[in-house]
Structure formats: C-alpha cells, structure tokens
Amino acid sequence: MNEVQELKLPSRIESVDVAAIKADEFAKEQGLGDDFVSAIDLAIRESVANAVKHGNKYADEKTVDLTLARTDEGFEITVRDYGTGFAVNDIPDPTNPENLLKASGRGILFMRSFMDVVEWSNHADGGTVVKMIKRQ
Amino acid sequence: MADITISERQAGDVTILDLDGKVTIGEGSVALRSAIRRLLGEGKNKILLNLAGVGYIDSSGIGELVSSFTAVNKEGGTLKLLKLTQKIQDLLAITKLLTVFDVFDDEASALSSYN
Numbered sequence: 001m002n003e004v005q006e007l008k009l010p011s012r013i014e015s016v017d018v019a020a021i022k023a024d025e026f027a028k029e030q031g032l033g034d035d036f037v038s039a040i041d042l043a044i045r046e047s048v049a050n051a052v053k054h055g056n057k058y059a060d061e062k063t064v065d066l067t068l069a070r071t072d073e074g075f076e077i078t079v080r081d082y083g084t085g086f087a088v089n090d091i092p093d094p095t096n097p098e099n100l101l102k103a104s105g106r107g108i109l110f111m112r113s114f115m116d117v118v119e120w121s122n123h124a125d126g127g128t129v130v131k132m133i134k135r136q
Numbered sequence: 137m138a139d140i141t142i143s144e145r146q147a148g149d150v151t152i153l154d155l156d157g158k159v160t161i162g163e164g165s166v167a168l169r170s171a172i173r174r175l176l177g178e179g180k181n182k183i184l185l186n187l188a189g190v191g192y193i194d195s196s197g198i199g200e201l202v203s204s205f206t207a208v209n210k211e212g213g214t215l216k217l218l219k220l221t222q223k224i225q226d227l228l229a230i231t232k233l234l235t236v237f238d239v240f241d242d243e244a245s246a247l248s249s250y251n
C-alpha cells in the first residue's frame with residue numbers, strides 16, 4: 001500500500017530542518033535503511049532550501065508544499081514553490097573549473113547525485129515543482 | 137542547541153578550528169564565516185579546519201568552505217582541511233573540490249605541511 005504525507009511550510013530557512021526531520025521520520029517508519037534515508041535527507045534539504053530562497057524568495061505569503069510518498073517504485077518527493085520558475089539548463093555546472101570556487105550552485109548537483117530521478121515542471125497554477133524518486 | 141560549536145586552538149602559527157555539529161544553511165554556515173573573518177581580522181591566516189566532528193554538511197556548508205578558502209587565500213594565507221568524514225569526502229569528490237583543498241587525515245602531517 002502506498003503511504004503519502006503532505007506538508008505546507010513557511011518560506012523560511014527553518015523549514016529546511018522541519019522538512020528533513022519529517023522526511024527522516026516518515027522514511028524510517030517505512031523501514032528504509034540509513035543510506036537511503038541519508039540520500040533523501042540531503043535531497044529534501046537542497047530542494048526545500050531552493051524553494052525558500054530562489055523560488056519563493058522568502059515571501060511570507062508563499063508556502064513550500066512538500067509531498068512524501070512511499071510507492072511500489074521506492075520513495076517519491078515533490079517540492080512545489082510559488083515563484084516565477086527557472087530554466088534548469090541555465091544553471092552553470094559547478095564542477096567546471098571556472099565554477100569550482102563559486103560559493104553557491106551545488107544544490108542541484110547533490111539532488112541529482114543522490115536521487116535516481118530529478119525532474120522540474122511548471123505547475124498549472126503557478127510555481128515550480130521538482131519531483132524526485134529514489135528507487136529501492 | 138546551536139547547530140555548531142567552533143573551538144579554537146593554536147599550534148605555532150597555525151590556528152586550528154575544531155568544528156562540532158552541522159555546517160548547513162543558516163546558523164552553521166554563518167558561524168563558520170564569522171569565525172574565519174574574526175581570525176583574518178586578527179592577522180591569523182594559517183588555518184586548519186578540523187571537520188572530524190561535523191556530522192552533516194549541505195551545499196551551503198560546502199559553499200562556505202569554498203568561501204573560507206578564497207577569503208584566506210586573498211589575505212595571503214592558507215586554509216586546509218583535517219579529518220573529513222566519509223560523507224564530506226563523498227560530497228567534496230562529487231563537487232570536484234578534493235582537487236582544490238589540501239586534505240589531511242592526521243593533525244601532525246597537516247601542521248608540518250604549513251612549514
């Protein structure tokens with residue numbers, strides 16, 4: 001049976017910890033192992049931080065909507081913000097030599113490194129949705 | 137409880153910062169930035185970051201390590217890393233930053249490398 005948990009979080013940095021703690025608890029309830037939980041934790045932290053900072057730009061009236069789902073395939077996470085969107089292909093590769101000493105821009109690399117699927121889409125009612133799957 | 141505790145030790149002209157906790161977006165990253173700025177302000181620019189007690193780091197924390205490295209270099213100093221956990225080592229490998237930082241497993245070797 002698939003289990004789902006949904007959360008609406010304020011656009012604050014504290015929401016990163018809240019989301020990660022909820023995801024850890026949920027993943028452990030589903031009997032997932034430490035390495036699996038650790039990968040989910042990092043992906044959640046990076047995606048929620050991006051939604052708060054770059055998507056919602058810390059706006060009080062906007063939430064970050066998080067869905068956690070245990071599926072037959074593994075573990076699925078969606079994070080929605082209410083921002084104006086972005087083109088993922090425009091994000092510079094942080095591993096290029098000219099970008100190595102930049103202070104930011106590594107979050108998406110981490111999400112892609114630790115999850116099996118990472119996809120972005122525009123929500124019909126506005127905002128960006130990132131969907132990530134970790135397969136078992 | 138604070139995300140991170142940073143303790144300072146001196147070994148000759150090298151300042152060792154022992155980090156204990158999380159270097160993540162928010163408090164952990166800000167604490168590291170403040171500590172590095174303070175040392176540079178005091179003219180201490182040979183800095184060794186002991187990361188043995190860092191149980192968790194995210195992209196913001198990795199970015200803060202890079203910012204610290206460039207800030208210390210700019211002041212003519214050197215910042216090196218000591219005792220990476222496996223997790224941090226993995227993240228530095230993914231980001232290709234192992235090619236940027238001098239990394240040591242034991243303190244004595246790290247300290248002698250400054251001479």
